[in-house]
Amino acid sequence: QVQLVESGGGLVQAGGSLRLSCAASGRTFTNYAMGWFRQAPGKEREFVATINWSGSSTYYADSVKGRFTISRNSAKNTVYLQMNSLKPEDTAVYYCAGCRRSFTSTVQSDYNYWGQGTQVTVSS
Numbered sequence: 001q002v003q004l005v006e007s008g009g010g011l012v013q014a015g016g017s018l019r020l021s022c023a024a025s026g027r028t029f030t031n032y033a034m035g036w037f038r039q040a041p042g043k044e045r046e047f048v049a050t051i052n053w054s055g056s057s058t059y060y061a062d063s064v065k066g067r068f069t070i071s072r073n074s075a076k077n078t079v080y081l082q083m084n085s086l087k088p089e090d091t092a093v094y095y096c097a098g099c100r101r102s103f104t105s106t107v108q109s110d111y112n113y114w115g116q117g118t119q120v121t122v123s124s
Contacts, residue, residue, distance in 0.1 A: 004022055004097070004115035006115045007021050012120075013122070014088055019082050019083070020096075023076070033101055034097065035099060036050075036095065036096060036097070045108065049061065049069075051104065053102040055071065069081070087122060088124045094118050095114055095117045097113060098113035100112045
């Protein structure tokens with residue numbers, strides 16, 4: 001059974017930082033891209049960041065570019081999202097996802113494995 005388990009969410013003041021982790025089990029994602037998505041209350045889930053199979057290529061939503069960094073440790077089958085300079089509008093449930101492709105993708109339908117999500121709340 002494939003599982004993606006996110007951790008690292010919490011409550012932080014605006015301007016602060018958090019590091020999310022996503023540990024995969026039941027399947028190796030070494031040859032596949034990974035991504036982070038988020039869903040704010042009353043809004044649809046949206047793309048945040050993606051990283052290709054080797055970690056050599058990343059892509060970010062404009063809203064987080066320059067503040068968030070996605071990375072991966074294939075040996076640990078884990079992907080990370082470092083979030084700096086957090087803003088209240090970053091408040092959302094953050095989801096880790098495993099892609100069916102090896103290259104980066106912003107399209108949710110390209111992802112066939114999803115975690116349960118971790119809450120990030122940024123206070124003003």
